Amino acid sequence: MELPDLLSSYSDEELMARFRRGQVDTFGVLLRRYERELFGYLRRYLGDSELAEDVFQNTFLQLYQKACQYELGRPFRPWLYTIATHQAIDALRRNGRHQALSLDQQQAESPEGDVRTLLEMLEAQAPGPVELVQSEERREKVRASVDRLPDFLRQVVVLAYYQGLKYRDIAEILDIPVGTVKSRLHAALVKLHEAWVASPSLREALES
């Protein structure tokens, strides 16, 4: 049995390769490594701690069961996020919260979907500098506006902005082209901006 410290120095991909060869203690290292990051993602995406916890456990159970399907050398993080996102969508579906493909999505992904660009909106509004103040009220309002986004837009905001993943990885996780990731993120920012501008209290809070 190798010392945990030595195992901790291995890359995710090396740990998965060893796990596939039967070195079961690498599973615990991966679990520890992704505990905070993945739980944070699921908590943010699902908006519920208990559900996030349940999906987190299912994700690692899936990882255990599907380890033989992991292609050696393939980046591990997007693969793990793919499992987690599928599990999260299943959980939302079970809870009746998952939104199927909607008119919003069709509009957002059609060439003529966004009539106005984000820049046009920002230029028209000519806002003053927005300071970041960590007030609870502001946090709640921003979080609520993100939560109100359709699932397919919220996914890309959470993955790109909060999880800091690359467009290419997001495309792999969601199984969509990179161009679609870009356009969805753009559409999400347009919607968020509209929501923030339309909410006088939030706008006031943001500009305070």
Next chain:
Amino acid sequence: MMEENLIGFALMALDPAEHQEVEDYLKAHPEAQERLDLLCQALVPLEAADEDFDPPADLRIRTLARVAEFRTRELLSYRVPAPPPRPLPPPRTWWRRADVLIAASILLLASSLVFPGLNMIRSQYSIKACQNNLRGFYQALMAYSDNHMGALPMAEGLPPHDFAGIMVPMLRGSGYLTGGVSVNCSAGGSQPGTDLTVESLDAEMGRDRIQYEKDVFLVGGSYAYPLGYRQNNHHYGLRRVPGYDMLPIMADRPPFTQQWGEAVWSGNSLNHGGKGQNVLFLGGQVNFATTRNVGIDNDDPYVNEDGLPRPGRRMADSVLVPGWFRSCEPDN
């Protein structure tokens, strides 16, 4: 420059090539920097909701427990549940004529069946006893594997530990295999087996080569052991790997006795009169199979994909052979 790429640039989400492209564009077009600043302002409010969520203190433990529960359930699912007990008919104190006739018929039938029946019972008993013996081996193999990073004891690629039955002295010498587990299938008629350890075999080889070869012949008894597989001129043993629960790791000895230069016999093991063979799988279940197609993808575990009792080409192709079969070809 498209807005999407400027947003991606601000989030550092572009590929290196695209990122460089935007950077060059911004250098060449200073006015684009203003547009980038404006877009960054649209991202600023999101930061207000950028919380750091602490995972529950016992999340890791509970996740491991869920995986362990799955493993247990998986093993339990192979057990066949006992049928529900049937309600007994109400007792009767007298016999009708029909009862007498039925009893007489049963007696008549039973007398004609008693001898074949006894044979069948004896055969069933030997199969069950052999299965319990293999379960004893499984306990020893798992204990060994727990202390060897998931690896199972296995023939090495070179002498003197290159025969399949080396597993037995390895398990016995290190105390994993208890005295109650035998290398003899209870059906009898097989090799007597020995209590040799790896050390005593090594000493025997240095002292008396002929005796060593005799010991190698006997050490595996009436079972078949995994011979591992070869890849890129390296010999590999089996490991506990997720997804390989249905890989045969031990079985009753196959009907053939020669490894090199002789056609492999078809048919079942002779341990149970040719009716079939007990097979122990990596997942822990033991089945009595009436055909040899019990490996992963229903392949024959006694030969590799080339149809030979030699090391496989990959782990799923590993074969089960008599204890004295070698992992490497003899020098000619």
